[in-house]
Amino acid sequence: MRKTRKGNFGILANFNHFVPGISDIVVLCIWLLVGVLAGNVVALIPALLLKGTGFSGMDAVMLVSYPLMFIPAMIYASLRSRNRESFEKGYRLNNSNFAPIGGALCAVLAIVATLALNFLSDFFITLLPPMPESLKAAMESLTQGNFVMNLICVAIFAPFFEEWLCRGMVLRGLLKYKSKTGKSIRPVWAIIISAVFFAVIHANPWQAIAAFMLGCLFGYLYWKTGSLYLTMLLHAVNNFTALVLSNVPALKNMESWSEVLDKQTFAIVFVACALLVTLCALQFRRIQPKEKAGSFEEVPALFD
Numbered sequence: 001m002r003k004t005r006k007g008n009f010g011i012l013a014n015f016n017h018f019v020p021g022i023s024d025i026v027v028l029c030i031w032l033l034v035g036v037l038a039g040n041v042v043a044l045i046p047a048l049l050l051k052g053t054g055f056s057g058m059d060a061v062m063l064v065s066y067p068l069m070f071i072p073a074m075i076y077a078s079l080r081s082r083n084r085e086s087f088e089k090g091y092r093l094n095n096s097n098f099a100p101i102g103g104a105l106c107a108v109l110a111i112v113a114t115l116a117l118n119f120l121s122d123f124f125i126t127l128l129p130p131m132p133e134s135l136k137a138a139m140e141s142l143t144q145g146n147f148v149m150n151l152i153c154v155a156i157f158a159p160f161f162e163e164w165l166c167r168g169m170v171l172r173g174l175l176k177y178k179s180k181t182g183k184s185i186r187p188v189w190a191i192i193i194s195a196v197f198f199a200v201i202h203a204n205p206w207q208a209i210a211a212f213m214l215g216c217l218f219g220y221l222y223w224k225t226g227s228l229y230l231t232m233l234l235h236a237v238n239n240f241t242a243l244v245l246s247n248v249p250a251l252k253n254m255e256s257w258s259e260v261l262d263k264q265t266f267a268i269v270f271v272a273c274a275l276l277v278t279l280c281a282l283q284f285r286r287i288q289p290k291e292k293a294g295s296f297e298e299v300p301a302l303f304d
Contacts, residue, residue, distance in 0.1 A: 095226030
C-alpha cells in the first residue's frame with residue numbers, strides 16, 4: 001500500500017531515504033570535485049558580464065560557483081533517495097530532540113559555545129607559520145569585497161550546503177553505518193571523522209583548525225538533537241560574525257586575536273571562553289540521543 005510522504009517538507013525531504021555508506025560518501029566526494037570544476041568554469045561567464053559594474057570578479061565567481069560546487073552531489077543524493085523511498089525506510093535529516101532544556105535555550109548556549117570555541121582555536125592558529133600572501137589575498141576577497149554578495153555566500157550558502165553535506169550526509173551516514181558483519185561506527189569516531197572531512201574541504205590549515213573544532217561541536221549537537229537547522233544556524237552565526245569583524249577597519253588585516261590583544265588580555269579571554277564552552281557542554285550532556293546512533297526520526301518506505 002502506498003503511503004503519503006512523511007518527514008521534512010521542502011528540499012531536505014528529497015534526501016531522507018539516502019543514508020550513505022562508506023562507498024556512497026566517496027562517490028559524493030567525487031561529485032563534489034566535479035561540481036568544483038564545473039562551478040569555476042561556469043562562473044567565468046558572470047565574472048566577465050559584471051566586469052566594470054562595481055562588482056569584483058571574485059564576488060561574481062563565488063556567488064555562482066559556490067552553490068554549483070554542491071549541485072552534482074545533491075542531484076546524486078536525491079536520485080538515490082528517490083530510488084530507495086518506495087521500499088526502504090529512511091531517516092529525517094532534520095529532527096528536534098531538545099528535551100529537557102528546550103530548543104531556544106539549546107540554540108542560545110550553542111551560539112555561545114560556537115563563538116567561544118572559535119576564539120579558542122586562535123591559540124592553535126598562532127602556532128602555524130604566517131599565511132602566504134596569495135592565500136591571504138584570496139581570503140580577503142571572500143570577506144572584504146561586496147558585502148551583500150559576501151553575505152549571501154558566507155552566511156547563507158555555506159551554512160546550508162556545507163551542513164547538508166558534512167552533517168546531513170556524511171555524519172548521518174556514518175552514525176547509521178553497519179558493515180556486512182553488523183558492526184557500526186562509534187558515535188565519537190563518526191563525529192571526529194565528519195569533523196576532519198569538514199576541515200579538509202576548507203582546503204587550508206588556517207581555516208581547517210577552527211573548522212575541525214567547530215565540526216566536532218556541530219557533530220556532537222547533531223548526534224544529540226538530530227537538528228540540521230541548529231547546525232545551519234550555528235554555522236551562519238559563526239560566518240556572519242567573521243564577515244562583520246573582517247570589515248571593521250581595525251581588524252580587517254587580523255589573522256589572530258593575539259595580534260590585537262596583549263598577552264594578559266588574550267589569556268583572560270581564552271580562559272573565559274574555555275569556561276563558557278565547559279558550562280555549555282554540561283548543559284548539552286542533559287540532552288540524551290534517542291538511540292546510540294543519534295536522534296533521527298525514521299521515515300517509512302512508501303510501500304510496505
